[in-house]
Amino acid sequence: MPAINLIIFDMDGVLCHYDFKKRLALLADITVREAGEIDEIIFKSGFDDEGDQGHYSAEDYLRLFGEHLGVPVFRDDWLRARRQSIEPDPVMLSLVKVMARRVSVAMLTNNGPLLQEGFGEVFPEAAAIFGDRAFFSSQLKSTKEVPEIFHRVLDALEGRPETTLFIDDSETYIAAALAAGMHTHHFKGTDGLKVTLRELGLSPDDS
Numbered sequence: 001m002p003a004i005n006l007i008i009f010d011m012d013g014v015l016c017h018y019d020f021k022k023r024l025a026l027l028a029d030i031t032v033r034e035a036g037e038i039d040e041i042i043f044k045s046g047f048d049d050e051g052d053q054g055h056y057s058a059e060d061y062l063r064l065f066g067e068h069l070g071v072p073v074f075r076d077d078w079l080r081a082r083r084q085s086i087e088p089d090p091v092m093l094s095l096v097k098v099m100a101r102r103v104s105v106a107m108l109t110n111n112g113p114l115l116q117e118g119f120g121e122v123f124p125e126a127a128a129i130f131g132d133r134a135f136f137s138s139q140l141k142s143t144k145e146v147p148e149i150f151h152r153v154l155d156a157l158e159g160r161p162e163t164t165l166f167i168d169d170s171e172t173y174i175a176a177a178l179a180a181g182m183h184t185h186h187f188k189g190t191d192g193l194k195v196t197l198r199e200l201g202l203s204p205d206d207s
Contacts, residue, residue, distance in 0.1 A: 004183060004200050006157060006164040007099055008150075011109035013169035014187050015093060015126050016086040023085035030077045031069050041068050051112030054138040058113040079118040088125045091190050095204055096129055102202060106133040108153055108166075110173075113138045133157070144173040150180035165200065167193065 012018035024035040031038065042048050047068060051061045066073040099105055107130045109115075116136040120127040127134065135153050142149040154161060161181035168174055169187040177184045185196045194204040 002160075002163045004103060004163055004165050004202060006104045006106065006154075006159045007202075008106045008108050008153065008164060008166045008182075009096060010144075010168040010170070010173070010187070011107055011111070011123070011126065012086070014089075014167055015096070015107070016088045016123065019085050019087075023081050026081035026084055027073075030081060031071045031073060033069055033071070038069065048112070049143075051114070052110050052137045052143055054113070054141040056113060056138075058117045061112055061114050075114070075118070078114060079121050082115060082118075083122040086123060088123065089190075093125055093129065095190060095193070098204060099197070099202065100129065104133075104157065104159070106130060106135065106153065106157055108135045108137075108144065108149070110137045110143050112136070144168070144170070145176055147176045147180035150177050150182060165196075 009015055021035075024038055027033075027038050028035040033041075042065065045068075047064070050056065056064065062073060062075060062078060065078065096105055107126060113136070115122060116134075116139060119134060119136075135156070137143045137149065140149050140152045142152065144150075150161070150166065153159075154164065162183075165183045165185060166174070166177040167185045167187050168177070171186060174184045174186050183200070185193055187193060197204045
């Protein structure tokens with residue numbers, strides 16, 4: 001088996017804990033709309049998915065976000081709600097840094113243009129590690145349900161699927177990455193990931 005020389009990490013649920021209910025509650029405070037209404041209007045309607053798929057610029061997404069809710073939403077407020085809904089995982093971030101000394105690392109997340117634009121404000125710890133190797137589905141005009149997105153990331157990184165490990169907490173996205181020919185790990189915790197890394201000849205221990 002060819003040696004792994006690139007690891008691609010998911011963001012929410014892998015590099016950080018994401019509390020969607022907390023985000024809805026924060027948006028409710030900002031907009032004076034019920035959390036359930038926001039969920040229906042923005043998320044369950046498919047509007048936010050369209051943002052993830054790259055249908056809008058960051059400016060257009062934010063404008064339409066407010067129009068859908070019937071109240072203007074400012075960039076700083078939107079980013080604050082996103083930032084306060086995540087809790088960075090210091091153990092995972094430390095592990096990523098260790099891996100980055102052994103192989104190339106990157107990040108791939110299903111998220112839209114506004115988070116991409118404000119990534120350094122929302123998750124500065126990850127932004128500092130990945131820099132321009134943090135990829136957002138919106139910039140690739142696709143999502144992780146589709147194997148093609150993985151080929152687009154690999155093209156950008158000059159990587160090959162047979163030497164790439166993709167780590168995600170979603171079985172759906174893992175299946176798409178497998179269809180793209182990549183090695184995968186279904187993330188359920190750091191301990192299990194370390195077992196996979198050792199099996200692939202990548203020591204997860206700092207040295």
